[in-house]
């Protein structure tokens with residue numbers, strides 16, 4: 001488990017205030033307020049259907065694409081409410097990267113997967129792109145395994161390598177926050193440990209929010225844990241405290257496997 005971290009000392013990067021959201025008439029999240037500290041890993045845990053992925057998907061406005069989905073309240077980054085209609089969603093998604101449950105590399109070369117975002121957002125020379133691709137692959141701990149086959153298809157990589165490639169692709173756009181929606185659920189235990197080790201490195205530079213069903217993973221890899229139940233935030237605090245002295249009986253029942 002992480003050493004006890006003093007979250008009070010960590011500046012807030014992203015803040016949710018009175019965040020509620022709906023799919024049509026169904027309310028998936030109820031009046032959620034919490035702070036995501038900079039350069040820490042925040043884990044969202046809770047039973048299936050409690051709204052973890054929905055919350056994450058509103059942070060980078062992925063739910064804009066879902067018919068009938070709407071949200072209220074504030075999701076503030078540097079004082080800007082990301083839910084405002086005026087927010088430029090393309091630039092928002094550069095600032096807030098996302099890694100999904102199933103590795104989803106494009107059917108392109110390893111190099112082109114990583115260069116895709118930077119080519120979209122910046123005018124870079126060939127050598128600048130080469131440098132960024134190398135730095136991103138080093139950042140996702142994949143460089144040594146792929147440096148001799150950058151022009152080969154990304155689809156030839158193992159699942160764990162593909163997920164690290166997706167992380168490289170996300171960090172190549174130089175985001176401020178990395179959202180990870182159950183990034184290890186399709187991976188074997190060795191690849192899972194590799195991703196957890198990687199998170200510990202990545203948080204030096206980025207702020208990470210992860211949805212996980214794996215209690216051990218939340219306990220091992222996160223600094224802050226938020227427990228959701230039926231769309232409500234039950235508690236949020238330093239991971240060590242939440243796992244050893246939860247404030248709520250519901251949290252205790254969930255983390256000890258009594259339901260969920």
Ligand SMILES: Nc1ncnc2c1ncn2[C@@H]1O[C@H](COP(=O)(O)OP(=O)(O)OP(=O)(O)O)[C@@H](O)[C@H]1O
Pocket residue numbers: 023026028046047048049050051052053054055066
């Ligand atoms: N596109 C959608 N349309 C309508 N309802 C949805 C949609 N996506 C999710 N929901 C509903 O919203 C609620 C929260 O779903 P969400 O996927 O956020 O939960 P979750 O906690 O991430 O679950 P899991 O751990 O199973 O992934 C659920 O009741 C779900 O059925």
